[in-house]
Amino acid sequence: MSVRNALLGLLAQKSRHGYELRSAFVAMLGGEANWDLKPAQVYTTLSRLAEAGLVKQQATLQSGGPEKTIYAITPAGKKELRKWFESPVEASHQQDEVYLKLVLSLATGNADPYHILQTQRASLYRQLHDVTTRRNDTDPERDLAILLLHDQTIMHLEADLRWLDMVEGRLDEIRKQPVPSPLSRTRGRPPNSAKDPPISLPERVKK
């Protein structure tokens, strides 16, 4: 949803055509190394925004070559954008993938958990090196925001590394425990708990 809302935001700032939106988006994130937004995604997202009535075609310039369709945000789009600004971002479980690998390697015996930890650690160190290089190439006088973006990535990578150390330290303990399996839940209607008496609803009255 971030691309969709970001395009909406950029159109709120100024009406633009597709390729211009892409350039602005990439510039906002400090280049293609940070977020390589494909041109095609801009156009698919734009057409979906137009279908939802959040943007509309304002004009189509044609000076010899292909048409440049300028898009503008609509009042409904501005409302949607405000909604996005006002709502917090919830965490996703993107981060759980390494955990899944570890647990499944223990469960299936198809891989060595220590090897997984090593591979992941090496990758995190490489990512940390790359982003630190980019961070140090960023001019704080011109692109302070992008510098802070890199800082966020660095902080996350450092947290991941510390977590890997924690896991490695307790891996033998985890090995001794069985893989968490589903507990058979009680079937059927749950018994009435005294704590939570049902409110007698008028709608429940029999005809």
Add this chain to the structure above:
Amino acid sequence: MSVRNALLGLLAQKSRHGYELRSAFVAMLGGEANWDLKPAQVYTTLSRLAEAGLVKQQATLQSGGPEKTIYAITPAGKKELRKWFESPVEASHQQDEVYLKLVLSLATGNADPYHILQTQRASLYRQLHDVTTRRNDTDPERDLAILLLHDQTIMHLEADLRWLDMVEGRLDEIRKQPVPSPLSRTRGRPPNSAKDPPISLPERVKK
């Protein structure tokens, strides 16, 4: 991709039908509060895995109720699974959404950046409280892995909170800088400006 590979891993452990896979997946992550995998996603993922030849239908049981189609992993599926185990997890830009909101609020003036920071901070504290509660309800003697999973989430949330503080401390500085946005260029290859003479790269030498 994690759901896809996790289902593959669970099938490597044991052949199962769709609903059983869902239960095992949810149990592995410590309940629906941590990852509420929708049944529909299991079945769509399974059919894509079957189409790719990574799993196959082993049998269809019917005991009174609806049919239970048992899936099994294929040799190609085992190979794919090993590949997943061996490759590191790369960071995604899921985390950049708050950054986008901040930069766009500054660019468009459609929202107050301080308000965004406040909202996000409140949400992070709530998430931190929730996961800490779940963590403390986890028995380390039985579910050490799930405890470590919660620790990972906590470490990420704490990093996010520290980052918000960093940003807030420098928000006035960021405000003074223009939003990084490229000029809309004319179509075709941009002309070489006299101000910015191209560095003669060896690669550019005409053959």
Add this chain to the structure above:
DNA sequence: TGACAAATCTAGTAACTTGTTTTATATTAT
């Protein structure tokens, strides 16, 4: 006590949304 309503679990399907990539095509400046 027996019929029945209520609640929940099991198992799966259909349709849709969103994100992203692939591929194709045309234009224009150097």
Add this chain to the structure above:
DNA sequence: ATAATATAAAACAAGTTACTAGATTTGTCA
């Protein structure tokens, strides 16, 4: 010729909403 601008069609991938339908258990009322 090549590199950059500019757009579109088609398709794939991931995930959600909403739904069907039977099975199981409990509560309630006549």
